[in-house]
Amino acid sequence: MNAKSQIREILWTRFHAENENRLKTAELNHDILKDVTRRYGMNLNDIKSAARGKMTLCKMCRVCNGETCRGLTPGPGGKGSGQTFVRNVEKLKDITLNMRVLHNDDNVDCTLEFFGQTLKAPIFAAPIAKIKANYGTSFSEIEYLEALSAGCATAGLLPFYGDGVQSEFFDLPLEFIKKHKGFGVPTIKPWINEITFEKIMRANEVSPVAIAMDVDAAGLISLKQTSTPIAFKHLNDLLEIRSKINGPFIIKGVMTVKDAELAILAHADAIIVSNHGGRVMDDGISTIEVLSEIASFVAHRALILTDGGYRSGYDVFKALACGADGVLVGRPFSHAAIGGNAEGVALYAKQLIAELEDAMRMTGCFTLKDIQRTNINLHF
Template structure:
């Protein structure tokens, strides 16, 4: 069985664009979009990572020992931990991957299932880029969530009817993709969405609906007005707006405002179980992790994804153990300090 280090080396050899840096922090790939990087100066990706280091954990161990329970309920599906793979599409164009898209998707989905986690799946400009994740979703209805792009409404409804046939737990939409360079370059019609648009989409989906790409309380309110069941605090990994706030900086304010009315997920720069713990202490229900999961799929297929997932879960449980949290509900604001 390969080690994580061996899988990283294999990932590096299997990618011609992404450099598989020791720390995936957005420095080397500043401005590489299309590519794995952040938009423009790349500062939003870099900041996502940097600001996470300004949250520290409070150790608390003088208590009776007890078995930690890291399980999390995702709209009725119990997961091993509040951790999910973020949707990452088009690994050939973005990473220069020698592993084809379907093999990558299979690795991601089955690796997450093996570890008891959930994989969000992306959507793309052509029919194939939608059909491949859809086929995987059909195979793994309980471990995958389709993330539809904010196409014009007719196209959204037509895609939703196909996703609904997969008996989904939930459906997501990355509303911030309205700002994606790759789609703009391809002349693909994505559009900004109003509350009225989102209401129609939620009504048509008729399953838990997650709005991905919320960075302000105003947009959180708009998503709730539309009847969304969850939001993802996300700046698309720094790929849609340069000089954007880091997601960890805005998370607490948004989660307090939402006040448990809908689920709050977050992504952007989360790399370890400790990072996941920080997000939960600042009000998130669960965390999505993007680039590292795709590296593991490209470098080690299902085994690589499952190995990284197991490492994340173990790190997360270790943080719970060392801060006196027995269940995820015990993780609270006083478990961390915020230095920004």
């Protein structure tokens, strides 16, 4: 740590001590963090340092690649050997960009029209719940949701929200979606249909941008043994689920052309190419390795989103070049929220957007439609 970082760390610790009582109130956290940023010039490194000090399970590694937390589930790691999580990150680094600089000196535009919303970029916060259990932090669920919702709103990005066995993990996000006038996507786990339908009814009441189901969560064995069990879904289930959703329906957890075909038959408006961050199956293929094939098959019959190991705007560019319409980013948004509250989320979001804009500029792409497979090289 250099001298400047040490000074910032000392000042942040002092400020935290001086404002301990205020920091316990989630409603005030956003204003406090703005004050810290203004007074001490906090940046993402400062926010990461703060997050590291607030977590016991997640070690806030220099690169969030699943190596240190292999097998740590529940927790931040991948299932079993953790190889699926690790592979997600590794394979993204096996893609390189083709630099092209002989072009007009124009501004780039990475805005995305998404189910009636104009977003600053095709980047979304992935659905995550149970912050305390997954990260080993004293940061409460409501503090996390406050930080995520306010930070994403500031940056112009759309948050997906998670779900859990306890009702609070679904009900609290609905409150924040309502507060932000529907700006959010509740993500329902694949509970048995009776429970699923009841949650859809409640989600419809807040008029979200869309409603998602992470069908890949059926692989979370621990949830099958609860009072609200999950279940694998077949086409008839999905058709019935679709019939009860008022707005767009998003199916998360598609990793094969066969499942993409079923999602299309179920009238999904979007699918998410996802392996649940490597948390439901060991030794799985990465999302980026199957993305092009699935996108080619879907052929614009539904929007294609993806997640799994995306850490930078350059990673987002790679997914767009492989046919995705947008990318969900998970763990790093949680780190930004824990370490920097709403200000941290907004700061990280703005960095992702800036990196995507830079990748577009340096490859001769001025709009999202300009991004093509020829802009990248796959080394796998």
